[in-house]
Amino acid sequence: xxxxxxxxxxxxxxxxxxxxxxxxxxxxxxxxxxxxxxxxxxxxxxxxxxxxxxxxxxxxxxxxxxxxxxxxxxxxxxxxxxxxxxxxxxxxxxxxxxxxxxxxxxxxxxxxxxxxxxxxxxxxxxxxxxxxxxxxxxxxxxxxxxxxxxxxxxxxxxxxxxxxxxxxxxxxxxxxxxxxxxxxxxxxxxxxxxxxxxxxxxxxxxxx
Amino acid sequence: xxxxxxxxxxxxxxxxxxxxxxxxxxxxxxxxxxxxxxxxxxxxxxxxxxxxxxxxxxxxxxxxxxxxxxxxxxxxxxxxxxxxxxxxxxxxxxxxxxxxxxxxxxxxxxxxxxxxxxxxxxxxxxxxxxxxxxxxxxxxxxxxxxxxxxxxxxxxxxxxxxxxxxxxxxxxxxxxxxxxxxxxxxxxxxxxxxxxxxxxxxxxxxxxxxxxxxxxxxxxxxxxxxxxxxxxxxxxxxxxxxxxxxxxxxxxxxxxxxxxxxxxxxxxxxxx
Numbered sequence: 001x002x003x004x005x006x007x008x009x010x011x012x013x014x015x016x017x018x019x020x021x022x023x024x025x026x027x028x029x030x031x032x033x034x035x036x037x038x039x040x041x042x043x044x045x046x047x048x049x050x051x052x053x054x055x056x057x058x059x060x061x062x063x064x065x066x067x068x069x070x071x072x073x074x075x076x077x078x079x080x081x082x083x084x085x086x087x088x089x090x091x092x093x094x095x096x097x098x099x100x101x102x103x104x105x106x107x108x109x110x111x112x113x114x115x116x117x118x119x120x121x122x123x124x125x126x127x128x129x130x131x132x133x134x135x136x137x138x139x140x141x142x143x144x145x146x147x148x149x150x151x152x153x154x155x156x157x158x159x160x161x162x163x164x165x166x167x168x169x170x171x172x173x174x175x176x177x178x179x180x181x182x183x184x185x186x187x188x189x190x191x192x193x194x195x196x197x198x199x200x201x202x203x204x205x206x207x208x
Numbered sequence: 209x210x211x212x213x214x215x216x217x218x219x220x221x222x223x224x225x226x227x228x229x230x231x232x233x234x235x236x237x238x239x240x241x242x243x244x245x246x247x248x249x250x251x252x253x254x255x256x257x258x259x260x261x262x263x264x265x266x267x268x269x270x271x272x273x274x275x276x277x278x279x280x281x282x283x284x285x286x287x288x289x290x291x292x293x294x295x296x297x298x299x300x301x302x303x304x305x306x307x308x309x310x311x312x313x314x315x316x317x318x319x320x321x322x323x324x325x326x327x328x329x330x331x332x333x334x335x336x337x338x339x340x341x342x343x344x345x346x347x348x349x350x351x352x353x354x355x356x357x358x359x360x361x362x363x364x365x366x367x368x369x370x371x372x373x374x375x376x377x378x379x380x381x382x383x384x385x386x387x388x389x390x391x392x393x394x395x396x397x398x399x400x401x402x403x404x405x406x407x408x409x410x411x412x413x414x415x416x417x418x419x420x421x422x423x424x425x426x427x428x429x430x431x432x433x434x435x436x437x438x439x440x441x442x443x444x445x446x447x448x449x450x451x452x453x454x455x456x457x458x459x460x461x462x463x464x465x466x467x468x469x470x471x472x473x474x475x476x477x478x479x480x
Contacts, residue, residue, distance in 0.1 A: 042265045075403045079337070082414040090421045143418070152422035153266040153325060156415045164411045 041151035045158025048142075049166060054105055054200045058138060059163055061112035061193050062131060063170020068178060068186055069121050076124065077131055078167035082160060084132040088139025093146055102204040104137030109197030116190025119183065231391025238388050254373065261365045262378035266325055266419075267358075271382050273332040273412045274354050275389025276405050277347050279397065285344050286390060289351040293386065296355020297379060304363045307356070323424075324364070328357040329416030336409025340402050358382055 049055045059081075066077035091098055111130065114120075122130075142159060146152050177186040242263055248255040261267065274293070278286045300307065311323055331353040335346040358379070366374040393401065 075406055079406055079410040082410050086414050086417040086421075089418050093421050143421075146418060146422050151266075153415075153419045154264065156418040156422070157265045157269050160411045160414050160418070164407060168407070 041154035042158040045155035045160075046162045048159055049162040053196070054109060055138060055163075056166055057109050057193050057196050058105065058112060058134065059166035060170040060173075061109065061116060061190070063167040063172075064174040064177075064186065064190065064193075065112055065116050065127075065170075067171045067174025068116055068119060068183065068190075069127070070178075073124060073127060074171060074175075076128065078164070078171065080128050080131050081135045081167070082163060084135035085139030085142075085163075088136040088141075089143025089146065091136075092140040092143025095144075098136075098140050101137050101140050103201065104134070105141065106197055106201035106204045108134035108137060109200060110194050111197075113190050113192070113194025113197055117187050117194055118190075119187055228395045231388060231393070231395050234384065234388035235392045238384055257367065257374070258377060258381075262381045267361065267378070267382070268385060269415065270325070270328045270332045270354060270412060271358075271385040272389050273329075273336060273408055274351060275386045276393055276408055277332060277336055277343060277350070278386060278390035279393025280340055280401060280405055281344055281347060285347060286394075289347045290386070292348045293351040293355040293383075296352040297359045298355075299352075300356040300359025301363070301375075304360045307360050308364070311360075323420055324357040324361045326416045326420030328354045329412050329419065331357075333409045333412030333414075333416055336405045337413060338409075339406065343405075 049059060062077050062081055066073045066075070069077075088098075112134070115130075146156060173189075174186060177183070177189065180186075242259075245255050245259050245263065249259045250256075274289075278289055281289070331350040335343055335350040338346055362375055362378050365378075368374050
C-alpha cells in the first residue's frame with residue numbers, strides 16, 4: 001500500500017497528538033518510580049515499568065534512538081542498558097548511597113529526547129557511555145526495592161521483561177517512523193519526550 | 209516453462225514443509241496444556257503445584273532462552289545440546305545433595321532455592337549474548353549447566369519426597385519448552401533472530417545478576433531508633449504500662465479451664 005503525502009502528514013499528526021495526550025493523562029504517576037513497601041511477584045514487576053511514565057519514556061527513547069541511528073546501535077543500546085542497570089541495581093540493593101538518582105532519571109529523558117530531536121548520531125562508545133550512566137540511575141532506583149519484594153526472582157523477571165518490551169516497542173516505532181517524512185516525525189516525538197523529561201526534572205530538583 | 213518434479217523430489221519437500229510446523233504445533237499444544245493446568249489448579253493440588261513451580265516464570269524463562277539458543281544453531285549442535293541437557297539433568301539428579309551443600313557452603317545463598325536459578329540464567333544469557341559463532345561452542349556446555357541446575361531446583365521444590373510424579377512432570381515440561389521454542393524459532397528464523405537472541409540474552413543475564421544479588425544480600429534493615437530517649441519519656445512509658453498491664457494468659461479464652469460439661473450450667477451439653 002502506497003501512502004500519499006497527505007496521509008503521511010495526517011498519520012504523523014495523529015502519532016504526535018497521541019504521544020502528547022499520553023503525557024497529559026498520566027501526571028499522577030510521576031512519583032511512582034521508587035516504590036515503598038513490599039512489592040509482589042511477576043505481575044507487580046511487569047506492571048512497574050509500564051505504569052511509571054518516567055521509566056517508560058526513558059526505555060522507549062532508548063529504542064527510538066537506537067532505531068534512528070541504525071546499524072549496530074539498533075541492538076547495542078537495548079542490550080547495554082539492562083546490563084549496566086544491574087550494576088546500579090546491586091548498588092541499590094547493597095544500600096550504597098547514590099545522590100541525585102531522581103534528577104539523573106529526569107535528565108536521562110531530556111538527554112535522550114534531545115538526541116532524537118536533533119538526530120544526533122555520535123560515535124558508538126559515546127552513545128553507550130551516555131546510556132550506561134542513565135542505566136545506572138534507573139537500576140539504582142529499582143535495585144533498592146528488589147529485596148523488599150515478596151518474590152525477588154519473579155519481580156526481576158517481570159521488570160526486565162517489561163523493560164525489554166518497551167525497548168522493542170521503541171525500536172519498532174522508530175524503524176516505522178524513520179520512513180515517514182524523512183524522519184521528521186521521529187524527531188518530533190523525541191522533542192515531546194524531552195519536554196516530558198522537563199516535567200519530571202522540576203519536582204526532582206525541588207524534592208517534591 | 210514448467211519444471212517437472214518426480215515423486216522422489218516432492219516427498220522431501222512435503223515432509224520438510226510439514227516438519228516445519230512441528231515446532232509451532234508443540235508450542236501451541238504446550239500453551240493449551242498450560243491453560244488446562246491453570247484451569248484445573250483451582251481443584252487439583254498437583255495442578256496447583258505444577259503451575260506454581262514447574263511453569264513459574266522463574267523456571268520457564270531460562271528454558272525459553274535455551275530453546276532460543278538451540279533454535280539458532282544447526283541440527284547437529286542442537287542434538288548435542290539436547291543430549292547434554294539430558295545428561296545434565298541426570299547428573300543433577302544423581303548428585304543433588306552434594307550440589308546443594310556445595311552451593312550453600314560456597315555462596316551462602318539465603319533463599320530456599322539458593323543460587324540454582326541464577327546460575328542457569330547466567331549460563332544461558334552469556335551464551336546468547338556471545339553471538340551465533342561462539343554460541344555453537346558454548347551452547348552444549350551451557351545446556352549441561354542448565355540441566356544440572358534444573359534438576360537441583362526440581363528436587364528442592366518436590367513437596368512429597370517420595371512421589372515420582374513431582375520429579376518427572378516438571379522435567380518433561382522443561383524438555384517440552386526447550387524443544388518447542390527451538391523448533392518454532394528454526395521454522396521462522398531470519399536476519400532478526402541473532403539480534404533478538406542477544407537482546408533476550410541481556411535480559412537473562414540481568415535477571416540472573418539481580419536475582420542472585422537479591423539472594424546473596426539479605427534484608428538487614430536496622431530497626432529505627434526511638435524518637436525520644438530522655439528519662440522522662442521512659443518513665444512515661446513505664447507509667448502507661450502500669451495503667452494498662454500486659455495481657456495475662458487468663459485473658460485468652462482458649463487458655464481458660466475447660467468448662468465442666470456434666471454438672472449442668474455452663475457446659476456444652478444440656479442438663480439431664
